[in-house]
Amino acid sequence: LAGTSLEKAAIIEFSAKSGQGIDELKRAIEKLVTDTDQADIGKPRLPIDRVFTIKGAGTVITGTLHHGNLSVGDEVTILPKGIRAQVRSVESYKEHLGQVRPGSRVALNLSGVKKEDLERGDVIVRRGAETPLSRYLDAELRLLPTLKQPLKSGTELTLFFETAEISARIIALSGRAISFESGPALVQLRLPREVAGFIGERFILRRSSPVDTIGGGKILDPTAERYQLKTADARIDRLKARSPLTPEALALTELDKARFLLRRGFLEASSYSTKTITKTVDALTKNGDIVTSGDWLIDATFWQGCRQTLLNHLSAEHKAQPLKKGVAQAEVAAKLKLPVELFAALTAELIKDGSITRVEDTLSMASHRPQLSGGQTEMEKRIVEAVEKHPAAPPTRTELLQTVVGASNVLRYMLEQRKIIELPEGILLTAEQYKSIRQKVIDILKDKGQLAIQDMSALTGFSRKYSIPFLTRLDQEGLTRRQDNVRVPARKLE
Numbered sequence: 199l200a201g202t203s204l205e206k207a208a209i210i211e212f213s214a215k216s217g218q219g220i221d222e223l224k225r226a227i228e229k230l231v232t233d234t235d236q237a238d239i240g241k242p243r244l245p246i247d248r249v250f251t252i253k254g255a256g257t258v259i260t261g262t263l264h265h266g267n268l269s270v271g272d273e274v275t276i277l278p279k280g281i282r283a284q285v286r287s288v289e290s291y292k293e294h295l296g297q298v299r300p301g302s303r304v305a306l307n308l309s310g311v312k313k314e315d316l317e318r319g320d321v322i323v324r325r326g327a328e329t330p331l332s333r334y335l336d337a338e339l340r341l342l343p344t345l346k347q348p349l350k351s352g353t354e355l356t357l358f359f360e361t362a363e364i365s366a367r368i369i370a371l372s373g374r375a376i377s378f379e380s381g382p383a384l385v386q387l388r389l390p391r392e393v394a395g396f397i398g399e400r401f402i403l404r405r406s407s408p409v410d411t412i413g414g415g416k417i418l419d420p421t422a423e424r425y426q427l428k429t430a431d432a433r434i435d436r437l438k439a440r441s442p443l444t445p446e447a448l449a450l451t452e453l454d455k456a457r458f459l460l461r462r463g464f465l466e467a468s469s470y471s472t473k474t475i476t477k478t479v480d481a482l483t484k485n486g487d488i489v490t491s492g493d494w495l496i497d498a499t500f501w502q503g504c505r506q507t508l509l510n511h512l513s514a515e516h517k518a519q520p521l522k523k524g525v526a527q528a529e530v531a532a533k534l535k536l537p538v539e540l541f542a543a544l545t546a547e548l549i550k551d552g553s554i555t556r557v558e559d560t561l562s563m564a565s566h567r568p569q570l571s572g573g574q575t576e577m578e579k580r581i582v583e584a585v586e587k588h589p590a591a592p593p594t595r596t597e598l599l600q601t602v603v604g605a606s607n608v609l610r611y612m613l614e615q616r617k618i619i620e621l622p623e624g625i626l627l628t629a630e631q632y633k634s635i636r637q638k639v640i641d642i643l644k645d646k647g648q649l650a651i652q653d654m655s656a657l658t659g660f661s662r663k664y665s666i667p668f669l670t671r672l673d674q675e676g677l678t679r680r681q682d683n684v685r686v687p688a689r690k691l692e
Contacts, residue, residue: 236301239471242266243396244304244322245360246276251313256286259316260305261361265469266324268304269297273325276316277394282325283311319362321394329420329467331392336422336437337401339368339385341378341413348375349412357387359401359417364389368403369425371434382415384437386425395420397468398443418443419455420467445470445478450487453497458540461493491543504534504544509553509563516566521574521611524555524562568611577608578617585618585626590659592631594624621667639672644691648684 208226212219248260268274272285287307290298298304306322323329341349351370356363367388370376376383387401395417402414418440425433440451448468453459465475479495482488489496511533515525531541545561548554555564570578580602585592599605612618619632627635638657642649654665669685672678679688 236264236299238266238300239469239474240266241327241466241469241471242268242272242300242322242324244268244306245362246316246320246322247318247361249313249316249318252307255307257283257308257311257313257316258305259308259322260303261322263298263300263302263304265300267297267299268306268322268324274308274322275325275328276311277321277323277328278331278392279315279320280328281311281315283308319360319364319393321360323394327466329394329396331394332421333389333392334422334424335366335387335389335393335395335417336371336419336425336433337385337387337415337417338437338441339376339383339403339413339415340381341376341383342411343378344410345378345412348377350375353405355403355405355412357389357401357403359395359399362393364391364393366403371425371430371437384418384434385415386422388424393420395467397448397465416443445474446482449475449478449482450497453488453495453500456497457500458494458496458537461490461495464495492539494537494540494543496540501544504536505548505553507534508544508548508561512554512561512563512566516563519607521568521570521607523557523568523611523614524560524566527556527559527561530561568615570608570611574608574611577602577605578612581605581609581612581618582628585628586631589631590664591661592625592627592664595620595626596624598626619671621664622670623667625664625667635668636672636677639669639678639685640691643678643685643687648681648686649678650684 210219210223210226212223214220243264243266244259244261245264246259246261250258252258268285268288270285270288274283274285275281276283285306286309288295288298289305289307290302349368349370351374352367354365354367357366368376369386369388371384371386376385397417397420399417399420400414401417402411404411418437436451436454439454440447445465445468448465448470452465461479464479468475470478479488479490483490487498489498489501508530511530512525515522527541527545531538534541534544536544545554545556549556552564554561555566556562581598584598584602593601595609598609609618613620617629619627619629621627635658639649639654642653642657649669651662651665651669654660654669658665658668660668669678669680672685673680673688676688677691678685
């Protein structure tokens with residue numbers, strides 16, 4: 199028994215025939231029950247070992263309750279099926295109770311569920327505290343010395359954990375086989391269906407031919423992703439760091455795997471209370487290992503990587519297109535693939551520390567200043583001349599680019615810097631032209647209270663082709679609004 203959980207177990211001699219030693223055995227069992235009283239961490243979990251019906255009562259299940267109390271009236275969920283039910287009555291050790299403590303043998307009378315819907319191996323948890331499901335369990339496996347041949351990776355065995363019995367394919371995370379001599383091995387248990395595993399849960403592996411137990415271990419990650427060779431080293435390092443199963447180890451490795459998670463439900467499938475987990479997260483945050491943002495918990499190394507990725511992307515875009523004022527937020531967000539709240543928090547943090555700036559929906563490095571070169575300054579003059587050439591019939595963007603060849607980048611720069619204004623239909627005006635006409639419109643509205651299309655023609659020489667886009671732009675600015683066939687002020691004019 200050396201090296202096992204029974205290493206320090208009491209050894210008691212007794213005779214079932216004569217009765218000698220029976221009283222000593224009873225006292226030892228009573229002491230063991232007292233010593234192993236389970237703590238209530240607020241996460242009741244009851245693996246079902248029997249399901250039956252009682253006439254006049256309905257569906258009854260039995261099992262051993264762990265990690266929390268259950269009471270009459272509690273709403274529960276049966277995993278992995280996701281079935282909802284309510285506790286109608288509770289019985290423990292032939293006594294009807296209003297509440298039962300963890301560590302007790304329990305019979306629950308459930309309402310809202312049929313006997314046929316449940317089976318041995320299902321797990322009952324309090325509604326709202328459901329643990330995630332997975333077909334892949336990463337685990338630490340110890341083989342028994344009675345296994346003479348190494349266990350080949352890919353071998354299919356029978357897995358027993360809690361009250362479940364299910365086939366499992368054993369995948370070695372390092373090497374092609376596992377032996378007793380090599381000591382504890384990291385493996386992935388691949389199952390035919392999803393189960394509600396629990397961190398630290400003990401399991402046993404048996405084979406069917408010949409029928410014998412070959413080993414057991416503990417579940418390290420009950421929500422693992424399918425093992426892939428290309429990520430094997432990182433997975434092995436993470437599981438080794440996780441193996442102590444301390445709250446610090448679990449919190450750090452969980453975020454190392456997922457990168458970011460919501461605070462609600464964090465480490466729900468662990469044997470630590472919400473209070474302990476919160477205290478651990480606070481300490482790791484203070485130490486700089488975890489970043490918190492609203493309801494989110496983020497791996498600190500990942501967060502720093504996101505910062506650098508964003509800055510590198512902006513720098514590269516500025517170098518490639520120095521005349522652009524910045525990069526659209528949507529483009530940067532698509533590259534980082536963060537939830538909306540985390541992307542907003544990241545950009546806010548970089549703006550606050552002076553690394554980047556944001557103008558409307560565009561991001562840029564704080565040091566970025568779009569500037570024209572000597573040749574581009576000449577191009578800017580040619581663009582202005584082309585736009586001002588026919589004041590009553592200004593060009594569209596397409597027409598200008600056909601007239602001034604190679605002007606695309608400089609024109610975009612001028613639009614971003616608001617040196618050129620683009621109206622609906624792509625019509626272009628210089629900032630001076632636009633400002634002058636806009637003021638004339640305001641003056642007429644102040645004088646007459648309204649403006650008709652023919653007034654625009656008298657003011658500017660524009661035909662309807664140009665007048666309507668100009669007035670539409672003023673509508674978009676909130677300066678005017680359409681009323682029948684005229685424009686009237688949309689707000690008080692200064």
